[in-house]
Amino acid sequence: MVVRNGAHAPLIEGDEHGFSDHAEDDIFKESDITSPSAFIWALTFAAGISGLLFGYDTGVISSTLVSIGKDLGHPLTTLDKGLITSSTSLGALIASPVAGLLADMIGRKPIILIADVLFITGALSQAAITSVFGMVVGRSIVGFAVGGASLVVPLYISELSPSPFRGKLVTLSILFITAGQVVAYIIGYALSMQRNGWRWMVGLGAVPAVLQFGLMLVLPESPRWLVKDGRSPQARNVLRKVYAAGKDHAVEEVLHAIKTEIVEEEATNNNMSTSAMGNQPHTWLTRPRNRFAELFCVGGNRRALTIACLLQGLQQLCGFNSLMYFSATIFSLLDFDSPTLTSLSIAVTNFVCTLLALIIIDHVGRRRLLLLSIPVMVVGLIASSVSYEYLGHPSWVHGSASSTPGVAQSPWAVVILIAITIYVCGYAIGLGNIAWQQSELFPLSVRSLGCGLATATNWGSNFVVGLTFLPMMEYLTPVWTFAIYSLICIVGWVCCWAIYPETRGLGLEDVRDLLRDSYGVEESLRRAKLRDL
Numbered sequence: 001m002v003v004r005n006g007a008h009a010p011l012i013e014g015d016e017h018g019f020s021d022h023a024e025d026d027i028f029k030e031s032d033i034t035s036p037s038a039f040i041w042a043l044t045f046a047a048g049i050s051g052l053l054f055g056y057d058t059g060v061i062s063s064t065l066v067s068i069g070k071d072l073g074h075p076l077t078t079l080d081k082g083l084i085t086s087s088t089s090l091g092a093l094i095a096s097p098v099a100g101l102l103a104d105m106i107g108r109k110p111i112i113l114i115a116d117v118l119f120i121t122g123a124l125s126q127a128a129i130t131s132v133f134g135m136v137v138g139r140s141i142v143g144f145a146v147g148g149a150s151l152v153v154p155l156y157i158s159e160l161s162p163s164p165f166r167g168k169l170v171t172l173s174i175l176f177i178t179a180g181q182v183v184a185y186i187i188g189y190a191l192s193m194q195r196n197g198w199r200w201m202v203g204l205g206a207v208p209a210v211l212q213f214g215l216m217l218v219l220p221e222s223p224r225w226l227v228k229d230g231r232s233p234q235a236r237n238v239l240r241k242v243y244a245a246g247k248d249h250a251v252e253e254v255l256h257a258i259k260t261e262i263v264e265e266e267a268t269n270n271n272m273s274t275s276a277m278g279n280q281p282h283t284w285l286t287r288p289r290n291r292f293a294e295l296f297c298v299g300g301n302r303r304a305l306t307i308a309c310l311l312q313g314l315q316q317l318c319g320f321n322s323l324m325y326f327s328a329t330i331f332s333l334l335d336f337d338s339p340t341l342t343s344l345s346i347a348v349t350n351f352v353c354t355l356l357a358l359i360i361i362d363h364v365g366r367r368r369l370l371l372l373s374i375p376v377m378v379v380g381l382i383a384s385s386v387s388y389e390y391l392g393h394p395s396w397v398h399g400s401a402s403s404t405p406g407v408a409q410s411p412w413a414v415v416i417l418i419a420i421t422i423y424v425c426g427y428a429i430g431l432g433n434i435a436w437q438q439s440e441l442f443p444l445s446v447r448s449l450g451c452g453l454a455t456a457t458n459w460g461s462n463f464v465v466g467l468t469f470l471p472m473m474e475y476l477t478p479v480w481t482f483a484i485y486s487l488i489c490i491v492g493w494v495c496c497w498a499i500y501p502e503t504r505g506l507g508l509e510d511v512r513d514l515l516r517d518s519y520g521v522e523e524s525l526r527r528a529k530l531r532d533l
């Protein structure tokens with residue numbers, strides 16, 4: 001039974017289409033679908049614009065910081081740069097768990113629309129401001145938008161896509177992020193020499209948001225959320241569009257599966273809340289409390305949360321986004337002729353390797369890809385650290401970052417570029433992608449909240465890296481900064497090896513089973529071996 005506005009609406013009984021579990025074999029089923037419909041492609045692209053905005057807004061800051069000059073009243077200090085950069089991550093950190101709760105209460109689609117409004121407001125206000133404080137406020141507004149969108153878009157896409165393509169379509173939305181970063185770097189390069197060019201750089205972020213807002217108005221709500229809200233007929237209409245004409249049986253099959261799962265969830269929730277709160281009625285205020293209890297008190301859910309937070313934390317604490325934010329600064333201090341163009345090569349490498357990951361992830365498997373790619377990152381980081389040691393001149397002197405005019409570029413600067421490129425390849429093939437596969441770890445009842453908390457871990461760690469990178473380079477030296485990131489990767493590798501099971505090819509039910517009593521690493525490897533035979 002689903003409880004809506006205090007009324008009990010029958011969910012499975014009396015299903016007018018009379019779907020039965022014992023479907024006849026000659027009837028078209030969900031698993032028979034061989035390619036996504038035009039509608040689902042259009043929907044993924046429209047929702048993916050959020051990824052583009054996420055990437056654009058986080059990528060564009062690199063060129064912005066080196067182009068602002070004295071336009072905000074004085075040359076930016078290290079503290080100004082750190083605050084401007086980190087305010088976006090802090091905004092996202094606050095927004096993502098809130099969006100996780102709201103997405104359950106008001107639906108997935110309104111969150112994307114609200115994020116668009118914030119993207120537009122943030123972009124336009126940044127373009128107009130004249131002070132560092134104003135810039136920090138504008139970047140925080142964008143941060144709220146990025147936090148909400150980064151949580152809800154993969155969730156929305158995964159709840160709408162047919163299961164055979166779910167992984168691929170979610171990964172496509174991550175590819176949009178890296179594409180947004182490439183676009184940001186190209187626009188940054190094109191506008192960095194123009195007077196007030198940086199205002200255009202940040203302001204242009206409003207354009208895709210306006211486009212997405214218009215598109216989202218005509219796109220549907222997630223059918224899963226609709227069923228949960230007691231609106232099965234609307235959910236059926238959405239699924240009919242997703243599965244295209246003539247696939248009615250597949251539609252009923254999916255609807256039935258959703259309803260069954262919701263009934264099971266409600267039963268679990270009722271048991272938990274009765275023991276936790278007696279017979280108080282369910283309200284929208286008490287439900288989040290139930291969900292927190294379910295997430296933290298059920299062993300399998302807690303383990304799913306631990307893995308998701310580990311991967312999201314590691315994805316950021318390995319230092320990757322210090323490159324996204326400060327690579328132009330790094331390369332200008334290494335005396336590269338065009339720092340923004342050099343940074344572009346980093347963003348393009350990230351994009352191309354994410355594309356490669358898309359192609360191989362389902363063949364190689366998430367765990368194996370992660371365990372093979374993190375050592376590549378370690379090699380790149382150690383090589384960067386050692387190269388800084390051998391660099392002919394101090395490019396990051398205590399107290400202030402400065403380049404050395406008149407000194408010819410050291411060959412070690414090129415070695416650093418190569419080492420950083422190797423690091424980016426390792427990151428994009430593994431950690432950059434795999435952390436966002438988080439939704440498959442959680443059962444549906446706690447998926448939105450679990451993803452919200454894991455996404456907050458991502459942005460919290462992103463905030464720490466954004467704020468500490470420049471001081472670390474100044475006070476600990478680049479040699480130690482890169483060495484510390486490599487140490488974090490090594491510790492992260494050991495944790496992944498110990499607790500991250502192989503989820504390739506497993507249904508969501510199987511993942512839940514796997515995590516029920518332990519992290520299930522051995523069992524998952526045994527099953528993967530059997531599947532490969």
Ligand SMILES: O[C@H]1[C@H](O)[C@@H](O)[C@H](O)[C@@H](O)[C@H]1O
Nearest residue numbers: 174177178321324350432433
């Ligand atoms: O998965 C994405 C992607 O790897 C981006 O390039 C990076 O900037 C983000 O922080 C990350 O979450």
